[in-house]
Amino acid sequence: MKKGETLIKVKNLYKLFGKNKKKALKLLDEGYTKKEILDKTGVTIGVQDANLDIKEGEIFVIMGLSGSGKSTLLRCINRLIEPTKGEVYVDNTDIISMDKKELREFRKEKFGMVFQHFGLFPYRSVMGNVEFGLEIQNVDKERRKELSKNAIQQVGLSGWENKMPASLSGGMKQRVGLARALAVEADYLLMDEPFSALDPLIKRDMQDNLIELQEKIQKTIIFITHDLDEALKVGDRIAIMKDGKIVQTGNHEQILTEAKNDYVKEFVHDVNRSRVYDARDIMTKPDDILYIHEDGPKTALHKMKNYNIDYMFVCDKNKKYLGYVVIEDVKEAIDQKKSVLDDIIKKSRTAKTNENLNNLFSKITNNSYPLPVVDHDNKFKGLITKTNIITNLSRDND
Amino acid sequence: MTLSFISMMPVEKIPLGDWIESFVNFLVNNFSGPFNAFSNLISTLISGFESGLSFLPPIVLILIFAVIAYKRKGWGLSIFVIIGFGLLWNLQLWPELLTTLSSIITSVLVALIIGIPIGIIKAHSKIVHHITRPILDFMQTIPPFVYLIPALMFFGLGTVSGVIATVVFAIAPPIRLTYLGIIQIPDELKEAGEAYGANPWQMLYKVEIPGALPSIMMGINQCIMLALSMVVIAAMIGAGGLGKIVLRSLSVVDIGMGFEAGIGIVIIAIALDRMFGKKDDKDTK
Ligand SMILES: Nc1ncnc2c1ncn2[C@@H]1O[C@H](COP(=O)(O)OP(=O)(O)OP(=O)(O)O)[C@@H](O)[C@H]1O
Ligand SMILES: [Mg+2]
Numbered sequence: 001m002k003k004g005e006t007l008i009k010v011k012n013l014y015k016l017f018g019k020n021k022k023k024a025l026k027l028l029d030e031g032y033t034k035k036e037i038l039d040k041t042g043v044t045i046g047v048q049d050a051n052l053d054i055k056e057g058e059i060f061v062i063m064g065l066s067g068s069g070k071s072t073l074l075r076c077i078n079r080l081i082e083p084t085k086g087e088v089y090v091d092n093t094d095i096i097s098m099d100k101k102e103l104r105e106f107r108k109e110k111f112g113m114v115f116q117h118f119g120l121f122p123y124r125s126v127m128g129n130v131e132f133g134l135e136i137q138n139v140d141k142e143r144r145k146e147l148s149k150n151a152i153q154q155v156g157l158s159g160w161e162n163k164m165p166a167s168l169s170g171g172m173k174q175r176v177g178l179a180r181a182l183a184v185e186a187d188y189l190l191m192d193e194p195f196s197a198l199d200p201l202i203k204r205d206m207q208d209n210l211i212e213l214q215e216k217i218q219k220t221i222i223f224i225t226h227d228l229d230e231a232l233k234v235g236d237r238i239a240i241m242k243d244g245k246i247v248q249t250g251n252h253e254q255i256l257t258e259a260k261n262d263y264v265k266e267f268v269h270d271v272n273r274s275r276v277y278d279a280r281d282i283m284t285k286p287d288d289i290l291y292i293h294e295d296g297p298k299t300a301l302h303k304m305k306n307y308n309i310d311y312m313f314v315c316d317k318n319k320k321y322l323g324y325v326v327i328e329d330v331k332e333a334i335d336q337k338k339s340v341l342d343d344i345i346k347k348s349r350t351a352k353t354n355e356n357l358n359n360l361f362s363k364i365t366n367n368s369y370p371l372p373v374v375d376h377d378n379k380f381k382g383l384i385t386k387t388n389i390i391t392n393l394s395r396d397n398d
Numbered sequence: 399m400t401l402s403f404i405s406m407m408p409v410e411k412i413p414l415g416d417w418i419e420s421f422v423n424f425l426v427n428n429f430s431g432p433f434n435a436f437s438n439l440i441s442t443l444i445s446g447f448e449s450g451l452s453f454l455p456p457i458v459l460i461l462i463f464a465v466i467a468y469k470r471k472g473w474g475l476s477i478f479v480i481i482g483f484g485l486l487w488n489l490q491l492w493p494e495l496l497t498t499l500s501s502i503i504t505s506v507l508v509a510l511i512i513g514i515p516i517g518i519i520k521a522h523s524k525i526v527h528h529i530t531r532p533i534l535d536f537m538q539t540i541p542p543f544v545y546l547i548p549a550l551m552f553f554g555l556g557t558v559s560g561v562i563a564t565v566v567f568a569i570a571p572p573i574r575l576t577y578l579g580i581i582q583i584p585d586e587l588k589e590a591g592e593a594y595g596a597n598p599w600q601m602l603y604k605v606e607i608p609g610a611l612p613s614i615m616m617g618i619n620q621c622i623m624l625a626l627s628m629v630v631i632a633a634m635i636g637a638g639g640l641g642k643i644v645l646r647s648l649s650v651v652d653i654g655m656g657f658e659a660g661i662g663i664v665i666i667a668i669a670l671d672r673m674f675g676k677k678d679d680k681d682t683k
Binding site for chain 2: 075078080101104105106107108111112113115116117118119121122123124132133135136137180184190
């Protein structure tokens with residue numbers, strides 16, 4: 001991890017919602033809880049006494065349960081929400097004292113934002129959405145198209161420029177949201193639960209993509225989530241919030257091993273430490289697999305040609321892992337007019353879903369084919385390639 | 399019996415009618431300048447549209463309408479327009495048709511030019527919202543006939559008064575639906591606008607108006623329909639066109655004549671409703 005200088009600094013930040021803020025602040029000083037203050041004054045505590053130092057090039061995760069104040073804190077950083085009290089510095093500039101116009105210029109230059117429900121304009125195409133920030137900046141048309149095309153390509157949506165958001169899947173919509181943020185070439189990305197609305201498989205893909213992308217773009221990212229696994233996966237450092245307060249800030253190790261209070265412990269409780277990076281986190285889905293009870297050598301050859309691969313994994317009808325077949329054996333079986341795969345299946349080592357990276361590494365080093373991942377029932381879950389492991393190992397050792 | 403109960407009201411009759419009359423008189427006497435200017439503007443608009451439309455031979459105009467109808471909705475509506483307007487031409491109602499069309503276009507145009515901005519302001523200002531809400535409720539519950547009297551007093555007998563009464567009657571939907579369209583834009587979209595540094599003007603024309611457009615279109619459609627429903631009523635204060643014929647046929651009990659003009663109004667209503675309704679029919683094809 002690159003240890004850059006602090007670029008965003010939040011000091012003693014408060015945000016209260018409601019009328020009687022003075023009294024609520026006083027009660028807060030006297031140690032009343034969020035709920036007591038709400039009952040007494042009708043004021044909701046959004047954020048209380050938050051302090052953050054966000055460093056260049058890191059993905060800083062803010063995590064907490066629903067209502068803990070994550071979104072509010074994030075929006076105080078670009079002043080979409082006006083803080084009640086406290087200081088925010090971005091690039092050593094005090095943004096609280098800016099007037100509206102200065103603030104707008106600052107936002108254009110510094111921030112890209114990604115939203116939980118994508119925040120795409122339904123009446124604009126993919127291209128139109130990605131261009132939005134540039135249009136606001138009055139960038140001329142040619143340059144706008146160029147930057148947007150670039151951003152669209154970075155998120156892997158080339159060819160979809162003219163589609164309307166309504167015709168895209170959730171994952172693709174969020175790619176558009178991300179491309180819109182990338183297109184403006186801002187220094188900071190603010191991401192408010194960008195993957196929470198996606199289903200688990202797509203979510204994992206998107207996390208991988210983000211990590212991959214970050215290697216290239218090296219932005220400073222503030223990423224919100226309520227999911228500890230996600231926080232551990234994408235985050236360089238993590239802050240945990242509760243009732244508007246930041247209860248702990250630290251890297252993975254610190255969060256997992258030195259949980260500062262019961263709240264964090266509870267959060268961390270069911271995360272097995274070795275699961276931080278285990279097989280399940282880094283495995284990928286195969287293009288296709290073969291089922292012993294229905295697929296013969298001909299199907300196998302057809303599929304291999306289709307996906308341009310020279311091996312395939314074979315399962316029984318309950319998706320239990322049996323072994324793999326290679327293309328030479330399949331061709332031979334066809335020549336010998338065999339109709340089943342049974343004779344040519346090769347056994348291989350397998351990895352369990354919760355095996356850690358070091359184990360996986362030693363298992364795969366002298367394998368010429370990817371390592372299949374199975375669960376405790378021997379059900380096939382995915383596969384791991386050498387590149388998978390190596391990219392993740394290097395991340396782990398940073 | 400009942401009569402004696404009514405006369406038992408202990409308080410003397412409040413001269414409400416007199417008050418209103420003197421208030422209106424006050425306005426008429428002191429603001430005749432602006433009223434006249436407005437009246438002139440409206441009548442210029444009407445006669446402009448009317449002479450513009452009658453400059454073209456009926457057949458050309460029908461074809462133009464048919465092309466617009468085709469562009470908006472497809473063949474069905476296009477054929478309907480040709481047959482419907484052809485029928486009116488054949489029934490020798492063409493001049494009346496043009497008069498009615500021009501006053502509807504003028505009324506709707508004025509209602510939209512005033513109504514949509516009010517709707518936008520209403521969506522941004524709580525004060526304006528709270529002021530306009532009861533007024534709009536009031537305007538929508540009052541029977542349209544009631545608008546005729548002040549319109550008559552301010553602008554005299556004639557098509558201009560008819561248009562003004564129509565504008566007042568038809569302005570509520572564009573205001574309401576523009577307002578609704580803007581406030582129902584999801585927060586995330588407004589935040590996206592703000593987060594990328596849009597100024598209020600950019601927010602308006604890049605986020606709010608396009609986001610509210612479906613709703614605004616609905617407002618325009620309803621505005622047109624209300625304006626059409628005023629055609630006959632406006633004729634009571636001297637507006638010309640198809641409404642006038644319907645009204646005349648009522649007074650002389652000429653069923654045939656009333657029916658012909660009535661059909662004319664229905665044809666315009668259907669054509670305009672389809673042309674300025676949602677554009678979806680054709681898009682889904
Ligand atoms: N505009 C508002 N008016 C009043 N209270 C608000 C407002 N916005 C947020 N709050 C309150 O502030 C607290 C923090 O809300 P916030 O949206 O920041 O939580 P969050 O951690 O982002 O939750 P979630 O995971 O549900 O998005 C909550 O108690 C919420 O009810
Ligand atoms: Mg939130």
